[in-house]
Amino acid sequence: xxxxxxxxxxxxxxxxxxxxxxxxxxxxxxxxxxxxxxxxxxxxxxxxxxxxxxxxxxxxxxxxxxxxxxxxxxxxxxxxxxxxxxxxxxxxxxxxxxxxxxxxxxxxxxxxxxxxxxxxxxxxxxxxxxxxxxxxxxxxxxxxxxxxxxxxxxxxxxxxxxxxxxxxxxxxxxxxxxxxxxxxxxxxxxxxxxxxxxxxxxxxxxxxxxxxxxxxxxxxxxxxxxxxxxxxxxxxxxxxxxxxxxxxxxxxxxxxxxxxxxxxxxxxxxxxxxxxxxxxxxxxxxxxxxxxxxxxxxxxxxxxxxxxxxxxxxxxxxxxxxxxxxxxxxxxxxxxxxxxxxxxxxxxxxxxxxxxxxxxxxxxxxxxxxxxxxxxxxxxxxxxxxxxxxxxxxxxxxxxxxxxxxxxxxxxxxxxxxxxxxxxxxxxxxxxxxxxxxxxxxxxxxxxxxxxxxxxxxxxxxxxxxxxxx
Ligand code: SF4
Ligand code: SF4
Numbered sequence: 001x002x003x004x005x006x007x008x009x010x011x012x013x014x015x016x017x018x019x020x021x022x023x024x025x026x027x028x029x030x031x032x033x034x035x036x037x038x039x040x041x042x043x044x045x046x047x048x049x050x051x052x053x054x055x056x057x058x059x060x061x062x063x064x065x066x067x068x069x070x071x072x073x074x075x076x077x078x079x080x081x082x083x084x085x086x087x088x089x090x091x092x093x094x095x096x097x098x099x100x101x102x103x104x105x106x107x108x109x110x111x112x113x114x115x116x117x118x119x120x121x122x123x124x125x126x127x128x129x130x131x132x133x134x135x136x137x138x139x140x141x142x143x144x145x146x147x148x149x150x151x152x153x154x155x156x157x158x159x160x161x162x163x164x165x166x167x168x169x170x171x172x173x174x175x176x177x178x179x180x181x182x183x184x185x186x187x188x189x190x191x192x193x194x195x196x197x198x199x200x201x202x203x204x205x206x207x208x209x210x211x212x213x214x215x216x217x218x219x220x221x222x223x224x225x226x227x228x229x230x231x232x233x234x235x236x237x238x239x240x241x242x243x244x245x246x247x248x249x250x251x252x253x254x255x256x257x258x259x260x261x262x263x264x265x266x267x268x269x270x271x272x273x274x275x276x277x278x279x280x281x282x283x284x285x286x287x288x289x290x291x292x293x294x295x296x297x298x299x300x301x302x303x304x305x306x307x308x309x310x311x312x313x314x315x316x317x318x319x320x321x322x323x324x325x326x327x328x329x330x331x332x333x334x335x336x337x338x339x340x341x342x343x344x345x346x347x348x349x350x351x352x353x354x355x356x357x358x359x360x361x362x363x364x365x366x367x368x369x370x371x372x373x374x375x376x377x378x379x380x381x382x383x384x385x386x387x388x389x390x391x392x393x394x395x396x397x398x399x400x401x402x403x404x405x406x407x408x409x410x411x412x413x414x415x416x417x418x419x420x421x422x423x424x425x426x427x428x429x430x431x432x433x434x435x436x437x438x439x440x441x442x443x444x445x446x447x448x449x450x451x452x453x454x455x456x457x458x459x460x461x462x463x464x465x466x467x468x469x470x
Contacts, residue, residue, distance in 0.1 A: 015279030015289060016218060025143070026217060027136040028126075029274040033298025042113055043123040050116070054175035054183075061391055066176050079419060083359050083387050087351055094344045099226070101337040103233040107240040111227070112292030117211075117219050120169060122277060122293060125162060125212040132158045136274065159213065166209035167201075174201060217278045221289045230288050236320045237331045241292050243272075243283045243314050244322050251283070254307060265309045272296035272314055282314060357390040358416075360446055362456045365425065370462045378462050379429040381410075388416035394448050398426065401443040401455065405430040428460060435462040 018024050056063040058077040065074040073080040073088075080087065102110065111118055132154050133139045145151055175183045178197070186197040211219060220227055234240065248266035266283065273281045275295040280287050282296050301311040320326055365381040373379050388394050396414035398407050408427040416422055428442070440460040446453045 014221060016221060026277060026279040027139045028277045029136045030130050031275045031295035031298055033301060035294035035298050039113060039294065040123060043119045046114060046119060051172055054180045059391060062179055064176060065179055068177065079389060079391060081389065090344060090348045094348055097337060097341045097344060100233060101341055104238055104337060105334055107234055107238045108230060108292040112294055118291055118293060121212055121216060124165060128161055129158060162213050163209050166212060167205040170204035170208045174204060220291045221278055227288055237318045239316050239318055240286055241290060241297060242286060242317050242319065242322055248313050265313050267307060269303055271299040271303055275299045358453055359387040360454050360456060361385040362444055362458050364458060373429055377429050377431050379427045380460050382426050382428060384424050384426055386416060386422045388418060388420050391418045393417060397447040399445045399447060401445050403434055403442065430460060432463065
């Protein structure tokens with residue numbers, strides 16, 4: 001049965017999968033041009049940041065740590081723990097809104113310029129491949145050739161370089177989770193001492209190696225959830241990498257002496273398809289597989305230079321910009337997302353600025369009444385929960401405000417270790433003369449090094465003092 005081709009039928013297939021469902025290996029032509037050069041510089045900077053950050057320590061603590069297993073995070077030297085869950089939740093919501101807003105305005109610019117998958121694939125592993133196996137035509141020939149000594153040599157060298165790099169990348173990512181000190185311990189000690197860590201290190205290295213040597217662009221086209229979201233986030237006003245079909249069509253090969261005016265600017269050279277790492281033809285329109293790598297812009301600009309036409313047949317633009325030649329404008333949708341983002345960021349900033357290094361809860365122990373004490377006094381028992389969120393030793397002192405009485409800790413003095421969570425009890429003893437009613441409001445002042453940290457309001461249960469008695 002013959003296949004009916006429609007304008008949109010290219011959307012029925014994935015460029016990397018054959019009609020039989022088999023993997024179609026993509027051999028992208030080596031890109032070059034101003035965007036590729038700029039991306040190389042940005043990638044170098046980001047790789048340097050990624051690799052060097054785990055080594056940065058401030059006062060003996062990592063600059064960044066994402067210890068998900070122990071719910072322990074350090075962001076720019078500030079420690080966060082389970083007690084900061086509300087901040088974490090708000091930060092995740094802010095990040096989600098930011099990603100939505102950013103995508104609505106700039107499309108998948110993150111994928112092309114900052115995503116670790118694209119950076120490592122295109123700027124590290126692919127460059128090594130070009131260096132060892134040559135450009136796309138040489139690679140195709142090599143892969144189709146029988147296993148000669150030359151092919152075995154090139155493939156062995158390539159994979160012998162790939163695996164240590166994958167090992168290095170996985171270790172760098174691991175150091176963000178367990179910290180550089182722990183990672184060095186695992187690397188330097190015999191595997192039997194850190195068997196779990198050693199196995200996970202090898203497993204991660206194996207996964208990274210498999211992704212960059214085999215799975216490649218399929219991470220973006222089949223797996224990445226962000227890529228799948230594009231369909232609902234992008235609209236006519238989002239900036240994407242797009243082909244100007246008004247200017248380019250009707251496309252046609254450039255022939256000597258032929259009136260160019262009959263044809264559009266696209267000379268159908270196929271270079272934009274040759275360089276595409278996901279194997280798509282951007283001239284078909286915006287596709288989810290496009291990772292905004294800019295390779296097709298560079299390729300087409302080179303062609304336009306050669307045929308003396310203005311650059312930008314493929315360019316960063318919105319669909320509205322291409323159709324109506326309108327400049328970018330801020331749409332109500334963007335304004336809506338921006339307002340939500342500003343609101344969330346304002347709340348988050350307020351909570352971060354007012355966040356104290358200590359979290360203190362004082363509650364009268366439930367289920368207990370007052371206890372009689374000598375000298376016409378009575379007492380209540382209180383639960384004391386303190387979390388020291390800082391990296392400092394913190395002495396704590398409790399004092400009463402506006403009432404005469406005595407605070408007796410049931411345990412050692414309060415001197416909290418860094419990040420210690422402390423639970424204990426204390427007795428509050430008041431003279432009965434100070435008790436005006438059954439439930440007397442009390443304010444307890446929490447000091448550290450003579451600095452008032454917090455005023456905690458609670459209550460004191462006691463008998464009402466009889467008038468005239470002292
Ligand atoms: S590189 Fe430019 S001119 Fe060549 S096929 Fe693509 S869009 Fe047409
Ligand atoms: S269409 Fe262009 S920008 Fe998109 S992935 Fe292919 S080469 Fe990169």
